[in-house]
Amino acid sequence: METEEYGEIMKTIKGFHGLTRNCLMVLTEKFPKIQKETLYSILSLEYQRHMKHRFEKSPSSINKMYDLYEKAITNGEDSGVIIRLSLENKIAPCLAAKLILLKKYEDVLNDESVLQTNVSQYLRDTSLIDDKVLAYEIFLCTLYDDQYSHIVEVMRTSVGQQYEIVINRKLRELGLAFRDEEWLRKLGYDKTPDFKLDIPIMIDGLVIHWIESKAVFGDVESHTEYIKNQYSSYWNRFGPGLVIYWFGYMKCITETTSKNLMIKDKIPENIQQLE
Structure with a gap:
């Protein structure tokens, strides 16, 4: 691929605001001659680099995301709360879900290594989450996140x-x-x-x-x-x-x-x- 063509693809990716799965749809329409798998790979590489700089698991980030989630649920917002929060905060749905799970179970699982292990398990199997509303919200994240979902990891x-x-x-x-x-x-x-x-x-x-x-x-x-x-x-x-x-x-x-x-x-x- 020539540098100029790659630059046009990157310009489209960086100018898009929304889920990466929707960005891929835009890319396939704009660059019909390029293999879809190639476009997805370029998008995935750029998005993951972006997340490395943007995503953090600091106490302030965890508390902020959890508070926003709790407020939305208390206000009776429609399903898809975490996905909407991920878009507003420009991080992947499954990463936003991880922050919420870390806060949700920090008191129950006070050992850091045990907490991390269990959160990873919850992301892979939402039936293990005792909060049914949260379980469904996390499940939606695994469906809509085509970068950090465990399903995508298996496919890769x-x-x-x-x-x-x-x-x-x-x-x-x-x-x-x-x-x-x-x-x-x-x-x-x-x-x-x-x-x-x-x-x-x-x-x-x-x-x-x-x-x-x-x-x-x-x-x-x-x-x-x-x-x-x-x-x-x-x-x-x-x-x-x-x-x-x-x-x-x-x-x-x-x-x-x-x-x-x-x-x-x-x-x-x-x-x-x-x-």
């Missing part, structure tokens, strides 16, 4: 695994010997790529020793973080490798990327096996 994990299976099958079709991440960790490696090839392959003149699957869009910031926290360790230990950003990437990242790294958005067809 599943999608990531599906793309790893695609690579696994391709390597087997080519008759290539390889070790997966689980096997490498058993050997004691702390940072491991998804696939380490026993015998390297060659793609476009570059000898490839490992492959990393990323079911996300590769923008400059996330790619830079991956290099720092993952890729640099891989190529220092194993040599050059291939990274597949299945939902596309900004073309400019290939210009600044080390020659030890090849960037693609699908499995290359011109794979040469080495003797």
